[in-house]
Amino acid sequence: MKKYLLVDFGSTFTKLTAVDTKKQDIIGTSFSLSTVKTNILIGYQKALDELYKKINEKIIFDEVLACSSASGGLKMAVSGLVPSLTVEGAKRACMGAGAKVDYLFSYRLTSQDITTLKESEIDILLLVGGIDGGNETIVSHNIIEVAKAKLPYPVIYAGNNKLIDTVKYWFDKYELNYFIAPNIMSTINVLRFEETRKIIREIFLTKIIEAKGIKQFENENRTVLYPTPESLLKASLLLADGYQQETGLGDLMVIDVGGATTDVYSMGFGYPKKTDVILKGLEETYDKRTVEGDLGLRVSAASLRDYLNCDSYFYREDINFKKEVEKRIFDHNYISSNENDYYVDKIMASKCVEIATQRHVGTINSYFGGEGLIYFQEGKDLTDIETVIGTGGGLIYQPFRKEVLKNVEKNQDNDLRPKSPKYYIDDDYIMQTMGLLSEKEPLVALKILKKRIVKLDES
């Protein structure tokens, strides 16, 4: 029987969860402001003291495991060929590895693009393009330009396999720090990015947490395991699939509304529900994550504002909605405290859920063809999903969370959104840390998830 301390280093808060495997439950949770800019350990120690105070006992933990999304998380750039093919595929690979994709480049990299790559805050570049045996002209141009730019951060090449020698020659010549993975799209519309995901995680653990000052947290019984979103993905996967004789919940969707991004996870193949529907487009992965960098309640409030009709009469008359949103744009640490604040957050979070879901799910469209009406589906059909779980600061601490989550069902039209799911909430904010525990004690992690994620009352 072991005692684990699980740590989530967030941009704003450092969150702790203590677990006793004997009790198969949480002993306590605590949080404190993250101290990335000074020394990450200060915030950690503060949160730990808080935890000790709460549970009234100084536990010696057998193992301390951590995940991190501090300093804006894992920022990636993608360079690929066609926007709807290799560029989109590479973007999905990054998101599935827990990264946020800040820059997307398609076709030939221009000198302007190279300047952007050199001067922007990017952690890793994923360079792709061409199916195996496919395009060489544009992709090799991009390889050479990237090499000549001598990018100071790691580059992963996962494009046309016929160009691997070119990559080696040029990247060695200009001494780039690079990795080679199998092509993410070896043939049209078929995506394989397990290896790329693994490399991203490896780079994160060896280089990036060091650059962001999180490495110093590690010692003989303290380890950093994942970028936070990957940890949440692991927890979602475990909760959906179950472990050994302990059953899971089946296909599910998780929505994480935060200050900077809104992330959607779906576990399930989402194949067409009827035999007369034809599946088109890029292949989907069973465990899918999408990140919306323009949807968030604080850091991304400015871009979210564009989707909200701030002058709308539908909002309450006693609230100046425009001003309220601006308050959040200028103060990213703004903490909601009264009923009006919660109301504004509710409107904002609802929009995040609505749009993020729309971008995540597939669509169905019909055509009048030679044999009458033909249906074709692109992306995942998630209409039958029965479990939708809300997590993240933007949802958990929200008094209207059920109402906010219900926006998953909004605007059905051609979207293949969940139709009438049951809603759950990660009330103790432990999904991320349970992903960490699942690495060591999957059964305990699953039992805790099933116990602690609570169903929201029908209303």
Added chain:
Amino acid sequence: MKTIVIGVIGSDVHAVGNKVIEYTLKSAGYHVVNIGVLSTQEDFIEAAIESEADLILVSSLYGHGEIDVRGFKEKCIEHGLEDVLLYIGGNIVVGKQSFFDVEKRFKEMGFNRVFPPNFKIESALQYIKEDLGE
């Protein structure tokens, strides 16, 4: 190895012939990228860019091919695929029309070769070999 992109254009779901084409071309030693049925012009073009294709072979069996391929060649040129060969075959027009006229119209639209109904892919192979030089 030369690369050929194949698929069925428009709201056409005739899948079997397309599979036969894939099988035959692969057996003849070509790298075949099959984008399947219900494919748009963009689907063909994007697949041709990613695969650096030498030839795009469009199939259409339901009669509306003529409408579906309108502006296809122009779009190819716009995407930098001006040197990629364009073929089309199947029941590409409505009703029974003289193939001589049909071929002329499609060639004017930029297709390098136009095949009449019931023309076997095995027989088309000799033209492909001739054009691709292999």
